[in-house]
Amino acid sequence: MRRILIGILMTVMFITACSEQNVSTTEKVPGVTDTSIKVGAWLPLTGPIAGHGITQRIGMNAYFKMINEKGGINNRKIEWIVEDNSYDPQKSVSIARKLVERDNVFAIAGSNGTAQNAATFPYFDKVNTPFMPGLGNAPEWWNPVKPYLFGVQVLYENQSRALGRWAAKEGAKNILVVHSDPAYFENQAKNVEPGVASFDANAKVEFMPVKFGTTDYAPIALQIQNSKPDAIVIIQSVDELVALAKALERQSVKIPLYTYAPNVSNDTLDLGSKAVEGLRAMSFTVPPTADIPEVEEYRNALKKYEPDARPDYQSLFTWAEAKVFAEALKQVKGPLTRENFIKSLESMKNYETGILPPVTFSPDNHYGVIDLQPVMIEKGEWILKGDFIDPTKDW
Incomplete structure (x- = not known):
């Protein structure tokens, strides 16, 4: 009887171990489930440059809504959480901690402000959460390369x-x-x-x-x-x-x-x-009035998802940035993890949004765009x- 009980116990332990190995790795990845990807950002929605922040939110929000209505990215919908930083560096740090530690986001995309974004880097150096700022840039951000930081805005x-x-x-x-x-x-x-x-x-x-x-x-x-x-x-x-x-x-x-x-x-x-x-x-971009398919898609999305908004250079820029972010998610090889997402970004070569100049990243270069219009x-x-x-x- 003792041998039988030991055999049963070993069988149960074996089955349990196998089950744990077969659990989807995405369940253990911050902000990722089988149906969603949680992404965060901070923008100046109040304060001295609120006009910039509100317009920038419109473009990225419209793109993610369009993608979600089409089924998401590899069957996962984007949940984009935007916080108001009032263009304040210290408030940006507090928001960054909230997004990563409480909201459990997978990545940051679209955040505004040079000093505001830079203030959060000591924190991101520790947590290594993928981070693609919107407007805001400085030469020292890119040399040496920060493993988590990627940008599509010209210095x-x-x-x-x-x-x-x-x-x-x-x-x-x-x-x-x-x-x-x-x-x-x-x-x-x-x-x-x-x-x-x-x-x-x-x-x-x-x-x-x-x-x-x-x-x-x-x-x-x-x-x-x-x-x-x-x-x-x-x-x-x-x-x-x-x-x-x-x-x-x-x-x-x-x-x-x-x-x-x-x-x-x-x-x-x-x-x-x-x-x-x-x-x-x-x-940064071609005009929002350009008669090309990529910009027409943007204008149609604004009519549908942001009906009170006019086409604008700044929302077109963040739309294009969301497009780059989404493309890297689509091209991830293997399970969707932060590490694999970063590898996907680093393998992006001459990606054409039709709005920005071609975007190219590499392990040695996380600064993806050079040209201006x-x-x-x-x-x-x-x-x-x-x-x-x-x-x-x-x-």
Whole structure:
């Protein structure tokens, strides 16, 4: 009888061990079940740049809703959890901890802010959760490579270089760079000068820091008028850009204005009106009005899932980012784990969204896009000014 009982016990233990080995590995992966993938993000939905955050949420949200209605990614639907960080770095850290530890997300996708995202890196260095920021970037993010971090936004510093070269190519000899005073804006602004020098070593560049959130630009416009620049590069938020442009217009100051990609939006057109006519900028994407299938799909999705939203460069960018994120999920080989997802991203080569330039990652390069699209406001609309350019070269 004792031998029989021992035999039964060993059989039960064997069956139990086999059953544990056969349990789907995805049940042990944070944020992944047989039917869903949980993804998190933080965006400035309130505060000084809420307009950016709300628009950026629209694009990624519409893409994930479209994918989910089609059955999801390999039969798993995306659950995208978005928290409001109010453009605050410390609040972003708290949200990151909540998303990873309480909401148990698989990855972070679409989060906004250079300082805001960077503040979370010490935490992500420990948890190693895959992280694809939206708007927000800095050179030190990518060298050395952070194993969990992937980006499809061109460096702000490269945008500034391109703007400086553009102004010099159009004949400017005395260029003023107006920028918000936080350090990350200042770092971006400094790169205008080497861009100018790449075309005209004799052109002069001066800098004017402005307190972030300033609303009264009348005295600043007067100061600019007295310094008599022949081009102004603006590294500020949309509201500040518009306030400066209107103050210059009221004082009948007509100087070519240049700005970076976050300001290529409907808000700039709507708020700036005639004051921003002629504004030059660098864009991440093709226009949201482009007559191509990839952009038409985006516009149709907005009509269906975000019916109150207008097509916009910023929501088109986050739509394209969601497309890259989803493609990497689709191409995962083996069980859906964080490690296999990262390997899938690292194997992405010249992936065509039809919206961004081709996206390429590798184990040694997690910074997937280089090129920018020059655009300009003419008759109240953003129009293309040539093809995509490589801002690191003398285009």
